[in-house]
Amino acid sequence: MSDDIEPLEIKAEHTYLPVLQDVEVTERDRPLIWVKRRVRVDLRPEVRSSASGFSATSGSIEHSLHTTWEGMISRCYNPSDSSYKNYGAIGVFVDARWRSVEMFVQDVMKIPNWQNKEMDVGKYQIDKDYYGSNCYSHDTCVWLHISENAIYRTGVYPIALVSPNDEVTYHLNAQGAADHMKVSEKQVRNMLARRNTKMGRDGWRALYIDAKEYVLRRAFVSTFPQPLLVTDIDDRVSHV
Secondary structure, three states: OOOOOOOOOOOHHHHOOOOOOOOOOOOOOOOEEEEEOOOOOOOOOOOOOEOOOOOOOOOOHHHHHHHHHHHHHHHHHOOOOOOHHHOHHHOOEEOHHHHEHHHHHHHHOOOOOHHHHHHOHHHEEEEOHHHOOOEEOOOOOEEEEHHHHHHHHOOOOOEEEEOOOOOEEEEOOHHHHHHHHOOOHHHHHHHHOOOOOHHHHOOOEEEEEEOOOEEEEEOOHHHOOOOOOOOOOOOOOEEO
């Protein structure tokens, strides 16, 4: 991202998203919401991981969760793990409670999207990036489909499309913005790079968003029909 691009002035109404009433919403149609980051500090680094006393029948969902726990612990605490450089080496940690596999298995059956994990065990992964967190814990994690998890963990900045009338829409990535406009992803990326495009000549702009302590995510269907907005964010979002 270029540092010499002037931030776009954010108006309060830009942060408000429509509330869906009496509408059947599919996973694909889930609207976007601003989610506040849940960054944590490890207050009990001395607590060691433990699987003592835990047992599960092979092939059971508890056995699968034990495997998930082992992977989580390894990438956060084992320098020999191939993923350690993206987790433990940069300060990602597991909450002291979850260093016990028994507590982990107990808690993850209560976090968002568990019902989807139960129905499709192999396609849902434990995810801390939904909340932009550096910690695996009961209040910083959700279960996400592998395709959605891949979007959030890439670290790609979300995108704002600004119409010739200064109307703003937010999108998770360039492909989402392209789908919205029914154009190619390449055209959106050219706009982001300030290259000459037909959309640009027509007065459209595409900008990366730095929302600071917020991240842009898809709402969970189970949250409807509650208001899908985060208030008091207009002074914290900048387009760069």
